Amino acid sequence: MTEPRRGRPRTPLLSRDSIVAATLQVIDADGVGAVGMRSVARALGVDAKSLYNHVDGKDGLLDAVAEQLLGGLVLPAATGDPRRDLHAIAGSFRTAALAHPQAAPLVLTRQLASLEGLAPVDAVLSVLLGAGASPEGAVHLLRMLLATLIGTLLREVSAAPAFGSDDGVRRAALEASGLPAVATTAAHLAEFDRGAEFEYTVDLAITAVLDRINLQR
Incomplete structure (x- = not known):
């Protein structure tokens, strides 16, 4: 053989x-x-x-x-409701970022001229233009939304696994800080719900964007 x-x-x-x-x-x-x-x-x-x-x-x-x-980011179909559509796009970004947390900075900050890089930008701009923003205004609002989204997601993916949990030690330290405002809000400062913080931040940014568009009409 x-x-x-x-x-x-x-x-x-x-x-x-x-x-x-x-x-x-x-x-x-x-x-x-x-x-x-x-x-x-x-x-x-x-x-x-x-x-x-x-x-x-x-x-x-x-x-x-x-x-x-x-390219794997699933962009939701537009509904015609700007608030709902912008929330859905933001949620898609979060899903992509959390799929590979270590790679999130690339997804969130890499400037790409390819179709993959421009498709999410086009989706946001389409919603803003459809809501009544001027082309120039839509670009300013896009950049504000992206900065807010990038900031909150980078904080989430870069935080230590224990970030947000509290066994009472952090709250006690905050209450004993001698800083009145910190002591008053210690119970809330000691806890951090990632999902709730994301939703709150995104909703606040979208509200500001839509209010600005309405003011400029």
């Missing part, structure tokens, strides 16, 4: 999808800062130089991940 032929293991077939998957693997394990051509190549078991046939360096890796995550 002929023994199997031995030799160097076959290099796995590379594709943009496999490279994105490996990059996400690195991000999930060690964060965005760990991403590089070498770290992704190690995850794939290939030479780093071979990646350049599919992506243009580290920025290309990060753009590819952001595009894939944004």
Whole structure:
């Protein structure tokens, strides 16, 4: 019986999808800062130089991940109710951000000129224009909404697992701070409900946006 032929293991077939998957693997394990051509190549078991046939360096890796995550963002169908539609879009962003918390900064802050990057922007602008905002006003309001959304989601995904829970120690410390306003609100400062905070913040921002549009009509 002929023994199997031995030799160097076959290099796995590379594709943009496999490279994105490996990059996400690195991000999930060690964060965005760990991403590089070498770290992704190690995850794939290939030479780093071979990646350049599919992506243009580290920025290309990060753009590819952001595009894939944004491409998976399910944008809700418009209902014609601006408040409901903006809430639904914000919820879609949150779902995408929480799917890969370590990659959330890419989803939320990476500026992309691709269809994946512009589709969510177009969705928000369409709602704002439909609500009566001027083109210039819609852009200002879009940026305000995105800044608010990015801020609250980055806080959520970057917080420690125990953030928001309290065994009474934090509340006691706040009450004993000697600061009147802090002591009065200690019970609420000591607790943090991530979902409730997100809804409150988004609703407040949307209310401000729609009020501004109504004032400018």
